[in-house]
Amino acid sequence: MMREYTLRAPSLRTRVFALVLLVSVMVVVTIAPPVRAETTDTMDPTITVTIVDATYTDIDSDAYEDDVLVILRFDLGYHLYYEFGYLITLQLPSGENYTYLVYVLAWVDTVYTYNMFYNHATESGDYTVHVQALLLTPGTATDTAHYTFDPPGGSEGGEPTFGVC
Numbered sequence: 001m002m003r004e005y006t007l008r009a010p011s012l013r014t015r016v017f018a019l020v021l022l023v024s025v026m027v028v029v030t031i032a033p034p035v036r037a038e039t040t041d042t043m044d045p046t047i048t049v050t051i052v053d054a055t056y057t058d059i060d061s062d063a064y065e066d067d068v069l070v071i072l073r074f075d076l077g078y079h080l081y082y083e084f085g086y087l088i089t090l091q092l093p094s095g096e097n098y099t100y101l102v103y104v105l106a107w108v109d110t111v112y113t114y115n116m117f118y119n120h121a122t123e124s125g126d127y128t129v130h131v132q133a134l135l136l137t138p139g140t141a142t143d144t145a146h147y148t149f150d151p152p153g154g155s156e157g158g159e160p161t162f163g164v165c
Helices: 012-031
Strands: 048-057 067-075 082-091 097-106 110-118 127-137 141-149 161-164
Touching: 048 127, 048 141, 067 082, 067 127, 082 110, 097 110
Parallel strands: none
Antiparallel strands: 048 067, 067 110, 082 097, 082 127, 110 161, 127 141
């Protein structure tokens, strides 16, 4: 038994579907961006920390020059937004260390911080400031700095505290 088949022209619906499919493929091919090899970013993230000054003074107006002021400068590169943190340590002549963690969000390429160690300068001798900075955004970078200075004398004060502005 043989069957006979007749060819019919595709329906209008089928022709419209095929035409839409063909046009959409052509549009996607034309609009798709060309593939490029990945390039290395020439703006690698960086952080550079500089201790601008470290000195003793009377910040808290208690009539004792037993406070330490440390001014830091952070140069960050050329990005829109920065997130970084730093550990700042004040080492007394006796070897005792006071370490504080500071977290910074910034929208500028150069940041200055004023770190105030209240009632820390109580011994005579050399004081050393150590700073360890870690850039978190945009990418990771680190830097360190240290600075030694000698506040004359030393005086009795209250409990040590810390502030940043």
